[in-house]
Amino acid sequence: MILTDIVSRIYVLNLPERTDRKKEVEHTLNHIGIHWQANQVICWLAIRPVDSNQFPSLGAYGCFLSHVAALQDARHAKQGWALILEDDAVFTSDFNMQLPVLAEVLASEQADLIYLGHCHVTGEMEVTPGLNMSAAPVIGAHGYLVRIAYLDTLLPYLEGCISRPAGHPLGGRLHYDGALSLFRQFNPSCRTWIAQPSWIEQRFSRSDIQAHWWYDRWPLIRQCAAWARKIKQAWRRAPTLN
Template identity: 30%
Template sequence: MNVIEYFDRTRIINIPARTDRRQETTAEFARHGFALDNEKIGFYAAVQPDAQEGFPSIGARGCFLSHLGILEEAERLNVDNVLILEDDIQFSQRIGTFGKQAVEALRGLEWDILYLGHSCEGNADEPGWALVDGPIHLTHFYAVNGKSLAKLRAFLTQVLERPPGHPEGGSMHYDAALNTLIHTDKSIQAYYFTWNLGYQRPSRTDLHALSIFDRLAILRPVMALYRRLKAAKLRRVR
């Protein structure tokens, strides 16, 4: 069983209008032999709010609500676990070998949150699960255990109801909310796999203000080509 099929549900967050990202992610899955059956493994239509409501941006709020929506769906379905990806995922070229090693190493491991893609500098010479001991600034490839869904959903709902800067955690980027929970609730067992199994693919952002190169229609095709070439290069080296 590969690392994607191991989990009860896999959801990939995608804004329906971003057909470019959906197509590139579908190709990325196919490249590594991962199936997309649109039931167990499929896309999740991202939430697109009209206002930022205290979040750093409208896109940040949409991202937060999209992750929360997947967790609520997983809780409602009573799944054993759920794997969540964002639609700029680019898998490591060694995800086949190390992905199987990662899920095999979960036997007997008590966990709440797993980071398969991350910003940590672990010992990649000995791939394995290591406890999260500092902030992880990405949520493009992670999993949540079914037994932890209710606690995580409740915490995120509280974050939504608090103003920015609240001492217990108010409106913030989703990755920051997970970091806050892991830091403040010592019962949460969060791990990362020391060989990074997935990265963020070069892609036009939906979270932040666009650069002039993406705002000008005449330059967008040039930027799209540049990112495709950059992604192809990165695919060969990581």
């Protein structure tokens, strides 16, 4: 079993100029037996807006627009599941071993949103190891599944966040992962499952959401930072010796 056996569409959000990230995410997909396939694995062109539109940053606004645009496209499929990946996503070494558990949850029709990758679960004591239903708030959204039929409920809220001002009590112009958490808070009927620990990690790479001007001004620093991230990524994924 591979991921495309149980998921209808996979979207990889990628800025056209970030060819480095595209190559790296292609490698991590190949690692779990998946290759670019038309209408199944889609390299979705991420959006770089011309201004921040009162979002926390230009990158945060582009990230929000890119996620929403991919979900709008996924809605056309009518049924099944869509996996949204940011282009710094990395599957854990045992990811394919977890697929029977994931397939069982998808087939149970007891889920609407599944976080396979996140940075942190607020109140982690509420989430036991494995894949479990949980109402705990989540930070990060670099790898998540959405039931396509549920997009008719989720998308109007996300689209509203783009038009509402920052700080609006219903959720305005904020980071995308924050909007997902607020949606779940306002819609407790959203059946959310969380992988704990994450089955999809984030690669250490230069951020387009919180960019540092000096990376682009000093190429040598940018290259050294890239090498350091690769070393850090390899160290994190190295087996622990007991």
